[in-house]
Amino acid sequence: MKLKFETQKITYKDSFKLSSGREIDSCEIAFQTYGQLNKEKSNAIMICHALTGDQFCSGINPLTKKKGWWDILIGPGKIIDTNIFFVICSNVLGGCMGSTGPSTVNPKTGKQYGLNFPVITISDMVKLQVRLIDSLGIKKLFAVIGGSMGGMQTLEWASRFEKKVNAVIPIACSFRHSAQNIAFHEIGRQAIMADTSWKSGNYYGSKQKPKRGLAVARMIAHITYLSESALQRKFGRNLQNSKNFSFNFITDFQIESYLKHQGSSFVERFDSNSYLYITKAMDYFDLSSRKGGLTNAFKNNNLSFCFFTFTSDWLFPTSETKTIIKSLNTSNAKVSFVEVKSDKGHDAFLLDEPEFHEILGGFIEGQIIKQGI
Amino acid sequence: MKNNLRKDLKLISELINSNEKVLDIGCGDGNLLSHLMKIKKVECRGIELSQTGVNECVKKGLSVIQGDANFDLNDYPDHSFTTAILSQTIHAMIYPDNVIENLIRIAKRAIISFPNFGYWKIRRDLFLSGLMPKNSALPFEWYNTPNIHLCSIKDFTNFCDKKGIKINEFLYLNEEGENLGHLFNNFRAYQAIFCVSKK
Numbered sequence: 001m002k003l004k005f006e007t008q009k010i011t012y013k014d015s016f017k018l019s020s021g022r023e024i025d026s027c028e029i030a031f032q033t034y035g036q037l038n039k040e041k042s043n044a045i046m047i048c049h050a051l052t053g054d055q056f057c058s059g060i061n062p063l064t065k066k067k068g069w070w071d072i073l074i075g076p077g078k079i080i081d082t083n084i085f086f087v088i089c090s091n092v093l094g095g096c097m098g099s100t101g102p103s104t105v106n107p108k109t110g111k112q113y114g115l116n117f118p119v120i121t122i123s124d125m126v127k128l129q130v131r132l133i134d135s136l137g138i139k140k141l142f143a144v145i146g147g148s149m150g151g152m153q154t155l156e157w158a159s160r161f162e163k164k165v166n167a168v169i170p171i172a173c174s175f176r177h178s179a180q181n182i183a184f185h186e187i188g189r190q191a192i193m194a195d196t197s198w199k200s201g202n203y204y205g206s207k208q209k210p211k212r213g214l215a216v217a218r219m220i221a222h223i224t225y226l227s228e229s230a231l232q233r234k235f236g237r238n239l240q241n242s243k244n245f246s247f248n249f250i251t252d253f254q255i256e257s258y259l260k261h262q263g264s265s266f267v268e269r270f271d272s273n274s275y276l277y278i279t280k281a282m283d284y285f286d287l288s289s290r291k292g293g294l295t296n297a298f299k300n301n302n303l304s305f306c307f308f309t310f311t312s313d314w315l316f317p318t319s320e321t322k323t324i325i326k327s328l329n330t331s332n333a334k335v336s337f338v339e340v341k342s343d344k345g346h347d348a349f350l351l352d353e354p355e356f357h358e359i360l361g362g363f364i365e366g367q368i369i370k371q372g373i
Numbered sequence: 374m375k376n377n378l379r380k381d382l383k384l385i386s387e388l389i390n391s392n393e394k395v396l397d398i399g400c401g402d403g404n405l406l407s408h409l410m411k412i413k414k415v416e417c418r419g420i421e422l423s424q425t426g427v428n429e430c431v432k433k434g435l436s437v438i439q440g441d442a443n444f445d446l447n448d449y450p451d452h453s454f455t456t457a458i459l460s461q462t463i464h465a466m467i468y469p470d471n472v473i474e475n476l477i478r479i480a481k482r483a484i485i486s487f488p489n490f491g492y493w494k495i496r497r498d499l500f501l502s503g504l505m506p507k508n509s510a511l512p513f514e515w516y517n518t519p520n521i522h523l524c525s526i527k528d529f530t531n532f533c534d535k536k537g538i539k540i541n542e543f544l545y546l547n548e549e550g551e552n553l554g555h556l557f558n559n560f561r562a563y564q565a566i567f568c569v570s571k572k
Binding site for chain 2: 304306322325326329330334335336337338339340341355358359361362363365366367369370
């Protein structure tokens with residue numbers, strides 16, 4: 001796949017086996033690293049991105065020319081200090097920023113996968129990340145950190161690869177996708193598939209891309225990332241241009257304009273099919289459905305956890321995290337948990353939330369002493 | 374950090390043996406837990422309601438969950454800890470009876486400390502002024518106090534009798550935090566520390 005930007009990449013020549021039983025040949029993982037790996041290789045932090053995130057968590061994103069999605073937290077002298085840590089962030093399997101996904105050319109056919117790409121899971125994404133740290137010669141991560149879908153990945157790390165990580169920081173996430181969350185994702189997928197330019201996923205060669213459908217999917221999803229009170233505070237019933245209603249269907253309200261902007265800017269950087277695959281992976285995620293339930297998922301676990309939730313997050317409410325903590329109480333894990341007061345909804349984990357940042361910094365400091373780096 | 378541990382907390386820490394697994398309920402800023410972790414190599418967990426308290430604890434490298442002892446103790450399995458500590462908190466609980474029974478369910482023993490409402494100065498103040506008593510352990514006004522279930526030493530020992538809870542050890546302290554004898558404890562003691570378990 002030709003990319004419009006530079007990123008680090010590793011290609012695995014052998015076939016990569018998926019949870020579904022299918023395999024991917026020549027699987028590629030695109031990633032960015034920040035800071036220096038120390039001699040002992042003990043200072044590596046894996047950052048897991050959310051549904052529409054990418055590997056550019058710090059510095060300037062070369063595609064959007066904007067700050068990386070977690071630049072507020074990651075960088076020299078910041079909470080996740082790249083003067084101390086070697087930060088790794090990879091594009092998830094199924095993504096569209098360089099890792100193998102539906103927009104990648106299938107080496108067998110010479111054509112882009114489209115819907116021939118196998119359905120992937122959160123577990124598959126993490127398995128590829130594990131291969132990445134193996135390739136980088138890292139035996140054990142200092143920490144794995146992520147919010148939302150990134151948080152699901154951190155839980156997968158804790159459940160399946162507990163020997164390869166010391167500390168786990170799941171933020172604004174859950175051990176499973178709820179019925180409501182699946183419902184919102186399905187509306188998004190239906191919006192994409194209803195776009196006539198989608199053409200059952202075979203739009204890569206054509207000029208017309210299913211931008212309308214993807215924009216609508218993004219608009220719906222974006223509402224779930226905010227809170228009612230944040231929307232009211234930010235936009236209220238304010239009108240966009242005039243003092244009076246237009247009495248037609250152009251944009252009247254500021255909130256309409258905002259959502260349209262969110263939709264149209266998103267389609268410039270994201271692939272519709274990737275959106276289908278990644279939302280599906282999130283919907284499939286349920287640690288409690290595995291053998292022995294949630295308690296078994298963290299059995300004999302002695303990792304250090306620091307969970308964060310936000311009071312106004314209705315997409316991943318605090319009660320979900322409390323359920324995880326309940327089952328962690330039966331293991332030997334060292335668990336910290338904070339519910340941060342915020343009216344910014346699910347998106348709070350990406351924003352300037354001093355309380356959240358302060359506690360996260362404190363936990364990391366404690367881990368530096370404990371792990372002795 | 375070394376010497377600023379409250380006197381009653383210091384006495385509690387002396388009751389803890391090395392290498393125990395301890396749960397501190399209402400652990401505040403985590404001073405007791407971090408003291409136990411450093412001095413006695415105790416495996417520590419904490420529950421704290423206030424966010425500022427949890428912040429301080431997490432910053433100290435402690436494993437602390439933001440939660441409410443009234444409800445969240447139900448989530449812990451039996452015998453998960455050797456000792457559960459409830460210092461200066463029982464009188465602010467909505468269901469003190471439920472909390473105490475939970476403590477001795479999830480831990481082999483519970484250490485509970487509280488201000489003694491039978492203390493002679495409290496009796497005197499109420500008797501002479503006719504106003505709700507206040508002191509350094511009970512600094513609030515009647516209308517804003519979180520202390521909704523105050524009790525005397527006698528109330529507590531009666532409760533243990535009634536519920537079949539075994540009192541293993543007790544310490545009665547004066548206002549300076551010094552250990553008083555057993556004599557007229559409900560009259561003389563400013564606060565009390567009890568170590569209890571199932572019979």
